[in-house]
Each structure stands twice: as structure tokens, then as C-alpha cells.
Amino acid sequence: MISYPEAYKIIRNEFLKLKLHTEEVDLLNSLNRILAEDVYADTNLPPFDNSAMDGYAVKFNPSRKEWKLIGEISAGNFNLFTLDDDTAVLIMTGSKLPANTSAVIPVEDVITENGYVKLADGKSIKGNQHIRYKGGDLTKGVLALERNQVITSNKISLLGACGKARVKVYRKLKFGVLATGDELVDIDSKISVDKIRGTNLYSIISVVNEFNMATVNFGFVKDDKEKIREKLSEAFNNDNDILLTTGGVSVGKYDYLKELLIELGTEVKFWKVKIKPGKPLVFGVVKKDDRTKLVFGLPGNPVSAYVNFMIFIKPAVQELLGIKDDKTVKAELTESVNKNDDKRNFLRGILKFNLEKGKYVVRAAEAQSSADMTQLANANCLIVIEEVRIDPQKGEEVECIMI
Ligand code: AMP
Ligand code: MG
Numbered sequence: 001m002i003s004y005p006e007a008y009k010i011i012r013n014e015f016l017k018l019k020l021h022t023e024e025v026d027l028l029n030s031l032n033r034i035l036a037e038d039v040y041a042d043t044n045l046p047p048f049d050n051s052a053m054d055g056y057a058v059k060f061n062p063s064r065k066e067w068k069l070i071g072e073i074s075a076g077n078f079n080l081f082t083l084d085d086d087t088a089v090l091i092m093t094g095s096k097l098p099a100n101t102s103a104v105i106p107v108e109d110v111i112t113e114n115g116y117v118k119l120a121d122g123k124s125i126k127g128n129q130h131i132r133y134k135g136g137d138l139t140k141g142v143l144a145l146e147r148n149q150v151i152t153s154n155k156i157s158l159l160g161a162c163g164k165a166r167v168k169v170y171r172k173l174k175f176g177v178l179a180t181g182d183e184l185v186d187i188d189s190k191i192s193v194d195k196i197r198g199t200n201l202y203s204i205i206s207v208v209n210e211f212n213m214a215t216v217n218f219g220f221v222k223d224d225k226e227k228i229r230e231k232l233s234e235a236f237n238n239d240n241d242i243l244l245t246t247g248g249v250s251v252g253k254y255d256y257l258k259e260l261l262i263e264l265g266t267e268v269k270f271w272k273v274k275i276k277p278g279k280p281l282v283f284g285v286v287k288k289d290d291r292t293k294l295v296f297g298l299p300g301n302p303v304s305a306y307v308n309f310m311i312f313i314k315p316a317v318q319e320l321l322g323i324k325d326d327k328t329v330k331a332e333l334t335e336s337v338n339k340n341d342d343k344r345n346f347l348r349g350i351l352k353f354n355l356e357k358g359k360y361v362v363r364a365a366e367a368q369s370s371a372d373m374t375q376l377a378n379a380n381c382l383i384v385i386e387e388v389r390i391d392p393q394k395g396e397e398v399e400c401i402m403i
Helices: 005-019 153-161 200-210 225-237 257-261 303-319 373-378
Strands: 022-025 055-056 066-073 086-090 103-106 110-115 114-120 141-143 166-170 174-180 215-219 242-246 267-271 280-290 291-300 327-335 344-355 357-362 381-385 397-402
Touching: 005 267, 005 280, 005 291, 055 066, 055 200, 066 280, 110 327, 141 153, 153 381, 174 200, 174 225, 200 215, 200 242, 200 303, 215 225, 225 242, 225 257, 225 280, 242 303, 257 280, 257 291, 291 303, 303 373, 303 381, 327 344, 327 381, 344 397, 357 381, 357 397
Parallel strands: 066 086, 174 215, 174 242, 242 291, 327 357
Antiparallel strands: 022 166, 055 086, 055 103, 066 114, 110 114, 267 280, 280 291, 327 397, 344 357, 344 381, 381 397
């Protein structure tokens, strides 16, 4: 059985061989997509010197306290004025400044009387105050946003200001998802005798969608060799980049997945990893025409399948896309943990920030069964306990993967 780092390395290498394609989308459709181009400022930001306040534009002179008002400029309605030592122009926030402006006095700091503006008692002015200079945010031609990052909502303003009505993003990788198991009924069914609602299809499609990749739903299939063979062939012939199956990869009599994957041409890279949960994972590569498809046989236990996705697939896709943001946090254990195997454990954890300590603290959920959906639902992280670590104690530091 191989270790987590070995298994991850194999998966990562295969992901890095996948060919990425790009497409252009409207700015409003670019949210949460991955930027596939370096974006440069096509203009200075701001494009012209402008006022940061509603006030009066003046030519700064430390001894002057009074100016003759010669006109006004509102935002988007420029008028040509040239300031002298003794003149001022009424100016609104965002207005282009008249020539010679070297300070803007806020409306609140003056008294206006008979066409004159006077500095109010106790107020003073500094040179260059309340002026937003041309290019002060970004200079024309300079890199505004580097490629290979998630376009989160805080970046939309900058993209828009650079004129990016259309944005080049990576095409979404397509994940086929298939659930296997005789015991599975769909989630809208009543439970009878020995059946359970098959939730993996929904959970795995959701985690792929949350990650903003595309999915193809191949539904459920019984533990029937012929039927699985048919479904797998269909999925192999589909244009998905990655196929995720759940169930049937362990050592049960009816666990046919691995055998059938091999029969249909999959080169199995490994089966079983020294981790908990998620040990029975099968990973392979299948070539169809000139395309390579990656195949993951995820275990059937809902927690195992989810954890496998979070610790193998998501980080490997991020590496392929060149995304650097690392969603791990170091935290202090508030309770000791029982761990006495030599596997890497990924425990469902509840992480919070402790204001008094000024750091993150975490505790493991009480139940750590790989079938326990309640604890998975209430967790906000996976606590990583490395292979060699035994029974980590309260107060020790652990790494947490945010989920
Ligand atoms: P398997 O990997 O097929 O041996 O399944 C392991 C456990 O996961 C069994 O208890 C199954 O009933 C359960 N299981 C398998 N598939 C699903 C699914 N789609 N949704 C929920 N539980 C499942
Ligand atoms: Mg099964």
C-alpha cells in the first residue's frame, strides 16, 4: 500500500499532463472562473487627476486663506479653468481637476460668502491634499492581475476598470460521476428493508460544482458486472476529462470496479492508500482516441469519497491551473485525539479563531466513522494527523484543510 505523498505525486503528475483549454466569457460570467491571461492596465487608473472630496480646488499657498470662486466642475462634466493664487473652483468627488490645482479643500472646512470661499477658523490645508493623481492606483501598461487565480468578486472592479468586457478563462474540466451499489435508491425514494439513499452522486457533484468545474451525471448502477461494464463504457466514450465512480472498490465479493476498469483499458496506477478515511481508492488512466481520461474509483462511504476528493483531486486540479492559494490553517488542538495507526488521518474537525489566544484552535468531532454524515456536515475542516504521529495531545499544533 502506498503512502499519501506517493499517491498524491502520482495523481498530480497525471493531472499535469492534461491539456488545458481557454475560452472568453463576459465579465459578469467570469466570477469564480480561473483567469487564463495576464491583464494589463489599458489606461492609467485613475485616468486623470481628480478630487477625492466634495470641495474647492485651489493652487496651494500656505499663507492664503481666501479665494474668489470662478466656477464649478462636477464629476463627468469638465469645464476648462486655470487656477491663479487667488481663485477657487467648486469641485465634486471624482471631478477632473482644473489646471494648477495643488489642493482640494473639503466643503466642511470653508465658509462661502459673496462669491468668496474662506477657510473656516481652526482649519488648515496641506499641499496635494485630497487629490487622486492620474495613475496613482495603477499606471497604464502595468500588470493589473496575474493569470492563474480565481476571479473572486473583489477583482471584478479592477478587471472592469482595465476594460475587460471579455475575460480569458480556463475551460472547466468536466467530471463524470457514477454511483454503484445494489443497496442504493435515489434520494426521493422511501427507505425499504435494506436499501439506503445514495448520496454520493449528489455530494460529489456538489463538491465539483463548488469548485466551479463541470459535471456529467451518469446516475446509479447496480453491482452487476454487465451493467457496470455498460455504464463505464458509456462514461469512457463521453468527453469528460475525469471520471469519478463511488463504491465497489474494496475487497467485497461484488466489488467489481477495479477489475472492470482494467478490462476496459484503464492503466491502474495504484489501489489503496495508507490513509483514513478513504483507503480503498483506485486511480488509473485510460486513453480514448487521443484523449487521456483520469479515473478515480472512490470508496462508497460518503465521508471517504468526500475526503478523497478534497485531499487528492482538488489540490491536483489547483496545481494544474497554477492556483497558489493554500486553504490550510495551523491550529492548536483543544482536546487530545486518539490515533494509533500508521496511516495519515484526516479527521473531521471544528475550527475557530480564539481571540484571547490570537490563534486558531480546533477539536476533532466525536465520531470519526467514514459513514458518519452528521459529523461531516458539522465540520468545517479536516485535521491532518501525519503517519508517524500517535495520539496528538491537547495543546499540540495540527494542520487543518478548510472544507
Ligand atoms: P462500498 O465501497 O461499495 O463497499 O460501500 C461502502 C459503504 O458505503 C457501504 O456501507 C455502502 O452502503 C455505502 N455507500 C456506497 N455507495 C453509497 C452512496 N452512493 N451513498 C451513500 N452510501 C453509499
Ligand atoms: Mg458496494
